[in-house]
Amino acid sequence: MTLLDRSQGRSARETAAETASVETFSGNRGLVLEEGLIFELGQPGRLGVDLPDAPQAPNRLGGLARRGGIGLPDLAEPQVVRHFTRLSQKNYGIDSGFFPLGSCTMKHNPRLNERMARLPGFSDVHPLQPISTVQGALELIDTLAHWLKTLTGMPAVAMSPAAGAHGEFCGMVAIKAALAARGESHRTRVLVPESAHGTNPATAAAIGFTVDPIPATTEGRVDLDAFKAKLGPDVAAIMLTNPNTCGLFERDIREIADAIHGAGGYFYCDGANFNAIVGRVRPADLGVDCMHINLHKTFSTPHGGGGPGSGPVVLSDALAPFAPLPWVVNQNGSYAVLEQAKAEAAQSFGRLKAFHGQMGMFVRALAYMLSHGADGLWQVSSDAVLNANYILASLKDVFSAPFEGPCMHEVLFNDDFLKDTGVSTLDFAKALIDEGYHPMTMYFPLVVHGAMLIEPTETEDKATLDQFIAVMRSLADKAKAGTAEAFHAAPRLTPRRRLDETLAARKPILRWVAPELAQAAE
């Protein structure tokens, strides 16, 4: 069998018997249907759209018309709908079940938000229409900005970043610009705790900062002494995640903020975990200068299989003048957009993205905020933290918690309970899949060996948590009972069993190639 054997995906007759007790002729298993690639399903002469004839008009392509085919398959609409519906059935989403993915905040995605984002007044408006014709869209951006500023206690917010990591870039450039304006461009070192999200050091490095790691204490928090020892005249900022990636609140956060400020640096807070404190604790009161907010996490815009995200950045007074373009401003009751670095935006560091930001995500986030209100958001953080601590309390006799004390919205265990069982953390996660759960985050944060990070979120009910807890305990019992083989074989009940990620990386196949072309290339 070679990798170019493109039929292997559809004929499973020779393998079904090995893997399951029920063999089917088609390879389908009940409602889970085998499906080829879209390129294998087409047939010339079909159409999935009906287009009018083009009017008679001169061709003005200047002799640069495409020659030769593209290679796209032709299909009719029912085939396309069925293809993608079948694909959807091979996916797990938050609508399907519990998704305790730590650090990712997979909570219920209300459909009201989707309906609102599709109002033609938001979805069918061009970013470069005259400003006089988009006053409502600008009002929405301004209203969302007001909510974000109020919830964080910060005076300014940059709306355009397209995702959390883009927001990190935005915040760190604002810091670099502010340092340059102070005549302190020699500050090039950024302190990043070892437990940081991987995007933090990647962002700092992309902007030309040197990354200097800060170790963690045995309590899973920033080592304050090590941090203070690293402070100096060349330090630009600290990038801290709070609550941190061990699921813990950084108790010394005020002292960290004061120390970095005393040393002339800025405090960048990774706001990916804002979910834990939203409505209850304002980052401004913790001494933060700058923080991105993942709208898709805290404010439940759908993750969509990897995106789109949206990462507005709140800024202190010191950093606000450097915020990226464009700025939406309210002038005498009507909205204007500052798109150039002049007038009141003279110190802006420039543009990060075309147009005005992820408007569709803004609508969804604001719909979510209005639905919850200030009182509901207070309850959101309360319930998120309560749910995580309930899992901690219910599992800590079996699963070892590496750190003491209450956790915030996510709970961290390590894999000590699997010692000498022959079952790996990965095996354990794959076994959870057969039980109908999306696994927790594994092997992150890196500061804990065999980390398992569980985030229930506030939209799970007690019965769901109780069932999950029971499953976790039962799997731990099984592992200890010496059934390693069964764990190695997991998952067994999914559309595909354990996939060979090493092979994919060693011999990358990133696209489909027509069989005749693939053969010719050999």
Next chain:
Amino acid sequence: MRYLPLTEADRRAMLATIGAPSVDALFKDVPAAAVRRAPVDLPHHAGELSVERQLKAMAGKNLVAGEVPFFVGAGAYRHHVPASVDYIIQRGEFLTAYTPYQPEIAQGTLQYLFEFQTQVAMLTGMEVANASMYDGSTACVEAVVMATRVTKRKKAILSGGLHPHYAEIAATHAAYGDFTLDSAAADPEGLEDLASRIDDQTACVVVQNPSVFGHIRDLTPLANAAHAKGALLVVVVTEAVSLGALMPPGAMGADIVVAEGQSIGSGLNFGGPYVGLFATREKYMRQMPGRLCGETVDADGKRGWVLTLSTREQHIRREKATSNICTNAGLCALAFTVHLSLLGETGFTQLAALNHAKTSQLVEKLKAVPGVRVLNEAFFNEVTLVLPKDASAVVEALAQKRILAGVPAARLWPDHSDLKNHLLVAVTETVTDEDMDALVAGLKEVLA
């Protein structure tokens, strides 16, 4: 509160299990001074009906593109998106899924990403593509950064036909990153000579086709000139539908192609979310930023898909990563793939031909408007008009008549007084004969 399922009884029982007297006790690590005793000063929760009313009131203050004759482009285009596209992307298994880190229960996402990568490679005429970027504008600067990595050189030449927002983003990254820019002056006539600017310090030349002014050019000579000096050619496409009619960048010698994919599958959405396309040659595969989906086999030897080559990414390489990008535009990529699957080879080329024919038709009709000059010899679906008056004022006057006539160049180049009479006009399949006649009549009236 309808999104929060815990009852008061649940909360009490859970606190008892935890052994905590109250939820407040769970926040004991937060400095006491920072813990709020009451909710912040914002409105209280609201029901669906109330939220709908509030948001509809805002939406109602905007002039909706689909309700008026509409010719606005310059990087975002109004195309008809079939109903099936929105149906598919709203399926919960797609909409509410996370990044496919657990491939066994994410084959749906992974397979459409693999199909997306294949479609993007086909459209651009390149060998490989990634699983999407935030949008075209951010993909553009990622291409520049990648070119500096591939060539180990630090200078990028930007065409004066590049969308100014794209150029401004590159300028931001250059100012705070590790490369320099040589930016050409705005090129409204489409006659600039970039080849002569290339030297042995040049990492890449970035050129948009069709340009922001709508010009299309054969980029083969530019590619040859770049390659002769060891530089890469980065081709930017902001109107992806043009790839159905025009010679693909790959056939003209491009090394990296980035595009705004919004035209296929996504609405205007006031600027986002959109989807960035990114394609290159196979030999640069490991230098590509962003997510990649690859084919593999499972434990039974069945074909399947996984995220791959993640050693380039931030969670492995941290400060040495190819970029800090973590998310892609998964759902918009799905919309792209579903829409393009509905179109197919036949539909996509027909759609492109329809866009071009309608634009050509409008250009013919504009001959009836005294004083209006069309700058373009060759174009796809967007042209630049030179008006006898300030274009911003003309656009505003037409907007008052409920005609959205295009983008005044002054919106994009406010400092270029020589462009203040220039107007960018885009035509897609959504424009009717009546719309064109309304624009022609409106222009006649406003210019009279």
